[in-house]
Amino acid sequence: AAALLFLLLAVGGAGVVAVMVAPAIPLLVDAALWLLWPVEVRSSTRFVDEASRRLASVAPTVVAITGSFGKTTTKAHVGRLLRNRRRVVVSPASFNNRLGLARSINEQLTPGTEVFVAEMGTYGRGEIRALCEWIRPTVSVITAIGPVHLERFGTLEAVASAKAEIVDGSQTLVLNIDHPQLAELADAEEGRREVIRCSSSSARADVYVGPDSMVYLRGQAIGATSDGEAFPGNVACAVGVLAAIGLTADPADLASLERPAHRRQVATAQSGAVVIDDTYNANPVGARAALSMLGRYASPGARRVVVTPGLVELGRRQFAENVALAEHAAREATDIVIVGRTNRRALLEGSRGAMSVRVVDSREEAVAWVRRTLGPGDAVVYENDLPDHYP
Template sequence: MTLTLLHFVLFYVATKRLLTYLHILQQDDYAPLRFLNWLWVKKSIDRYMTITLSIGTFTIWLFGSGVFISNIISTLCLLIVLFISYRERVPTKSGKKLLVMTSRATRIYCVCLLLSLPSILQTQTLLEAILMIHCIPFILIIGCYLLQPIESMIYRYFIIKAQRTLQSHNPVVIGITGSYGKTSLKKILGHILSKYEPTLMTPGSVNTPMGICKVIKDDLKPSHKYFIVEMGAYYKQSIAKLCDLTRPVMGIVSSIGPCHLERFGSIDNIAIGKSELIQSVATHPHAKGFTFPKALNQYPIFHKMSQSKLMIEPLTAQHKEQTINGLSMSIEHQGEAIDLSAPIFGLHQIDNILLATTIALQLGVPMQLIKSALKSLPQIPSRLEVQEDHRHVTWINDAYNANPEGFKQGITLLNEFGVQKSGRKILVTPGIVELGQAHDPIHESLAKEAMRYVDVIIAVSHQRIKAFVRTCHQLKQGNQQIITTLTFKDAKKWLDENVQPKDTILISNDLPDLLESRPAI
């Protein structure tokens, strides 16, 4: 009876714990080695069940190994473990970004459950049960590697199918990449082109091969004239693979910066990786051109590509201005001064507007239509998105911000609204991720910028941005407050209890579950 209960409890624990770890694996693009690194960094090992089973093992040893006593103690411990497992968070129902049981996630989950069965059935004691529970994350890693050949075949199938659909529908494919700003640029260009011809763009932050394949399969229609594809990259050749899939005839690189510096290794590598889009367009027999900000000419590869006949010189703006109503600027087009305005925020968005306008003009969109489209441009979700609640508290949602320039623009906007409303300026931030060796210097710089204007700083997951918190304390003056919290949930609780009418709150970046906290196990 006790052995049957032991096997049942371990199987139940495996079903719950595999979901917990799969949630983390999915958020890190199913990369087993990065998952292993997460386990090490977060020290995400089982505690509560291990303690329970260890006490049970010690008690049995202490009071003798009689069958009756052993069974009573083992049963009690196993019921406690079952209760602990039952109480664990289910990541498909709870979390910032829920676990999505895609076909791939389901395959991994089922294979790992099958892999765990022999070990579960061979477990005979509470001590062995502890070992089994600690093996669960490694079973997940093994399952991923075993499935790689199958995943490669499935990947290739969907790539070929997507390519055939693109060849059949033959839209004008416009690729967009960059260290930051690519989603905003895509939204702006997509909004303009949709006023001119039927246009499809990849939704949200979808920018991976399988995500793009799904968009092509589900959403691309023969009527679409333009298909705007956001292209993300963590390593060299990532963009090249996306270009092989979509074969863009136009390309835009929004920016080069330290985002994902940890994975690329250097800024020069990032520049080379992003330039793969431009190089792909340059080799397309029906290429219509590419563009990028002049600031990128500092990188040799972009300086070389700027000499190409396919280079479309980006528009430049004069009289750039940001108010609480949005952005305005003046450009010169065909010898005439044109005033443009858009109800979005962040001076860095002006560069995105200029790049989008440059491409739209190249495609024959009339300037008057571009002007009109920009005036009706909706705010870009979670990218300096401004809203006022019923308490007259202004919220600046920049939760998707993940770069130093965007952080500084958010601080500038926070100051403008704070001054206008004569209320407190509150910054909530966990800092920026994947900066590699530049992590501390950049966060020191961001802290200096914040302390010039902000009244209250709430540093979320403060243990990972020690340089930011330390610099804030060093520069603190007068009534400025620096508050540290472990999670965004804690920060929200503070805001709920302390926010006042006329306050302006900037949410600058928001960490995914795998970076903010470790599972409560």
């Protein structure tokens, strides 16, 4: 392998290596994780055992949240809606694996904590089931099923099956039934446990968030979010969690819900340009929603810019999804800035109808161009930011 890499560098340089190696990066990362998994388990056992004992001693209601996307935002919404009602601990940032959750429990869970909200992520089947063996959920939440991590799971059905591992042992299941796989799961689990259906498309759901941001709980309006950009499915699931533990969300708390960092956050730069930071979003649905914000924040006739390296971990759908992303960007933006080489070909294909397309090697180069170019009235969305191991 090392000899092959040396030969590629000698013949074609770093660009050739990047093009040939980029598609294999997820597989290489998976192989490394698989090799290191026994080491991680051995090194983390002491911390996990300590966390298990602490959980048993404090005995909070455990809310476990997973989904292809929307986990972190929904978790933050639950914490905000509960903070004036219960003593709540929310796992921080994206601490959603075995060691991260053990650390969250050991460092933050104290006697008197009434609710522990745990985000659970997975890169493969069995991971969430293993987490639930020692973090036993009272309420299980699945926010969405989408084409994320498909290079590992292969199909949406496999994604749904892995996420559904969070169901076992829980008393109440909160599901976003706007996703067909979760609507089917809701029907299958009816009668086995309480099921709370959440939706932004069906007013008959237990929790419904309408197009005017009004939130309904079992048909009764309980308040509205003031953030028109909030994803209604995430809000609905958070309200569903409160219903699962016998509470109704307070209207003032609903109105105060905010987006987590780097997820469609809006700010005004020193230049006067509006900056939409969506760098922590990596799913096609959220990406399209962020791009659609440009027209609402840019002044008429001003520049509307999309800066993106594209989306990854989409398996066989990655090329097509990035073509679609660029096509959407071409409709919404005056300028598209393509970062890096990972998805360059797909993004260039999809952006053929754009007014202006620029290709740069790094996010830093893109940011420098934005700062030189944009001014008052202009708007830019930074869509996704790939880890360093992607070219």
